[in-house]
Amino acid sequence: MAGTLGEILLAAGKITPEQLARAVARQQEAGGMLGDTLVELGFVRDEDVARALASQLNIPFLPLGEDFRMEKEEVKLVPETIARRFCVIPVRKAAGPTLTLVMKDPLDANAVDAVRALTRLEIHKAVSTAERIMAAINRFYAEDAHIEQHLKDIVELEAEAAEDNGFGGRFDAEQLRLQANDAPVVRFVNLLLMQAVRDRASDIHFEPGEKSVTVRLRVDGLLREVTPPPRALYPAIVTRIKILANMDIAERRLPLDGRFKFRSHQRVIDVRVSSLPVAHGEKLVLRILDREALLTDMRDIGFDDALLKRFQRILHLPHGIILLTGPTGSGKTTTLYSALLYLRHPSLNIQTVEDPIEYLLPGINQMQIKPRINLDFANALRAILRQDPDIIMIGEIRDLETAQIATRAALTGHLVLSTLHTNDAPSAVWRLRDIGIEAYLLAATLKLVLSQRLVRVLCPACTTETMPSQETLELATAAVPGAVSWKFMRGAGCARCSRTGFYGRTGIFEFLEISDPLRDLILSGAGAVDFRRRAIELGMEPLLVNGLRKVQQGITTVEEVVSVCAGDELA
Numbered sequence: 001m002a003g004t005l006g007e008i009l010l011a012a013g014k015i016t017p018e019q020l021a022r023a024v025a026r027q028q029e030a031g032g033m034l035g036d037t038l039v040e041l042g043f044v045r046d047e048d049v050a051r052a053l054a055s056q057l058n059i060p061f062l063p064l065g066e067d068f069r070m071e072k073e074e075v076k077l078v079p080e081t082i083a084r085r086f087c088v089i090p091v092r093k094a095a096g097p098t099l100t101l102v103m104k105d106p107l108d109a110n111a112v113d114a115v116r117a118l119t120r121l122e123i124h125k126a127v128s129t130a131e132r133i134m135a136a137i138n139r140f141y142a143e144d145a146h147i148e149q150h151l152k153d154i155v156e157l158e159a160e161a162a163e164d165n166g167f168g169g170r171f172d173a174e175q176l177r178l179q180a181n182d183a184p185v186v187r188f189v190n191l192l193l194m195q196a197v198r199d200r201a202s203d204i205h206f207e208p209g210e211k212s213v214t215v216r217l218r219v220d221g222l223l224r225e226v227t228p229p230p231r232a233l234y235p236a237i238v239t240r241i242k243i244l245a246n247m248d249i250a251e252r253r254l255p256l257d258g259r260f261k262f263r264s265h266q267r268v269i270d271v272r273v274s275s276l277p278v279a280h281g282e283k284l285v286l287r288i289l290d291r292e293a294l295l296t297d298m299r300d301i302g303f304d305d306a307l308l309k310r311f312q313r314i315l316h317l318p319h320g321i322i323l324l325t326g327p328t329g330s331g332k333t334t335t336l337y338s339a340l341l342y343l344r345h346p347s348l349n350i351q352t353v354e355d356p357i358e359y360l361l362p363g364i365n366q367m368q369i370k371p372r373i374n375l376d377f378a379n380a381l382r383a384i385l386r387q388d389p390d391i392i393m394i395g396e397i398r399d400l401e402t403a404q405i406a407t408r409a410a411l412t413g414h415l416v417l418s419t420l421h422t423n424d425a426p427s428a429v430w431r432l433r434d435i436g437i438e439a440y441l442l443a444a445t446l447k448l449v450l451s452q453r454l455v456r457v458l459c460p461a462c463t464t465e466t467m468p469s470q471e472t473l474e475l476a477t478a479a480v481p482g483a484v485s486w487k488f489m490r491g492a493g494c495a496r497c498s499r500t501g502f503y504g505r506t507g508i509f510e511f512l513e514i515s516d517p518l519r520d521l522i523l524s525g526a527g528a529v530d531f532r533r534r535a536i537e538l539g540m541e542p543l544l545v546n547g548l549r550k551v552q553q554g555i556t557t558v559e560e561v562v563s564v565c566a567g568d569e570l571a
Contacts, residue, residue, distance in 0.1 A: 005052050019043045026345070061128065103127055193286075201217035204216075221505060246260070298312075319412075320446070321406060323449045325449060344363045349365070350390065352392070353369060381405040396418065429442060429528075443522045446522075448514065458555065464491075465487060472558045486552050508564070
């Protein structure tokens, strides 16, 4: 052994003694593994812990990158259910009766025993991160590999039968209920849900036309079409989804909402369903909420180390308001949830008011507003303040009453986190002023405004160097002098990224910490333009510049950054 995990991470400079002491204290209170606790607190990455484990146990660390390959014989050695259950993967069968098993937790004796019993081979251990092991399982196990073909088979085999059986006619509720449980309908819905999870889709859109149906998945912020069902099957498919979501199948004239869960590879997936009556039937949108996809490590959201330290320092303030701003779909809720998970501690009472609750977070009290019974944000906040909270998260500040209660809560010793719809960080001050909050209250309570957007990340499997156009180069140079010397990258497109050149998304940020000079400007009633210019002089990096830093690092492209920062000014 090469020392304890904490000692190895300390020696490698990955954590400080203070961080180790805090993690040990948290581990003693909440239980679990020290490495998981360090990651949960945002002190290290999963890879840091995996490499430290490899050093501690004197076993290999395997990155399982894009060049990693598995033979079919190796895949067959360990069933997919076992691989997913224990988060392990067999990477090679050496000469003789031995098998190398890559594990998230190499100390898991149950996993080793299970694989040894199945294979009757001697097990040699290696370690990697859970994310990389699961990615390898998704790539090389064939269970999901033919989902698209299965969908096509259902469509081709059932389209004629559906027409013959009268699926395209008018239905009463009982007939629809019976047809929704038919095998082709059930299989189509199940396979489509599996495909959405496999492809990392955030939404499924069902859009009925007069003679056809369009089905689209939103992946990395963009919609793309997938195999649709035959038009004649569509009413039964809608009914099937509405039954799952506990919605009224007889009501097709009004918008409805519902929710259900399903299990995919030992993961619980929440699905939020919204129906909307349109010209040719009911349009459905299914929001896919994968709990395991929730980013608990704020580095994975897109914060660099310097920005993350500043954000975490402000999160530890005893009181004040922290606002996240940006358009719908810019990742504000994900950042808020990650901040709450970072702050979560047995000594703190954390309460949220949301519309809707997207993810259920253990150890945090979450409340859903219900306008139909007059339980809006303002009334919910009044009730929460009688529950002795330490930290309050408000899903969105929409009106004067909610804003007033939030500022009063911050003044009386609570940390308040919320979102606001503005185009940039400085505009949040004037948005709250327009709502009706007095300048002196803003100056006293506002601590941080964080504006964010999401940009697509270049696919690591097909990234290649490129020569930007003169226009692109001029734009980058105007924002960041010296950009002319950068190495620009693009995604060529491959099977992994569905030929898009991008795989996943990351955040870009405008970090506005309200310092004393800015408080003076708020109190003096300075204009928005002067306030923004002064904020930049004091060190605020504009959203466009922060995005171009990601271009410089080879994470994304100039065109991608410009597409989400359109209209944003540098000063």
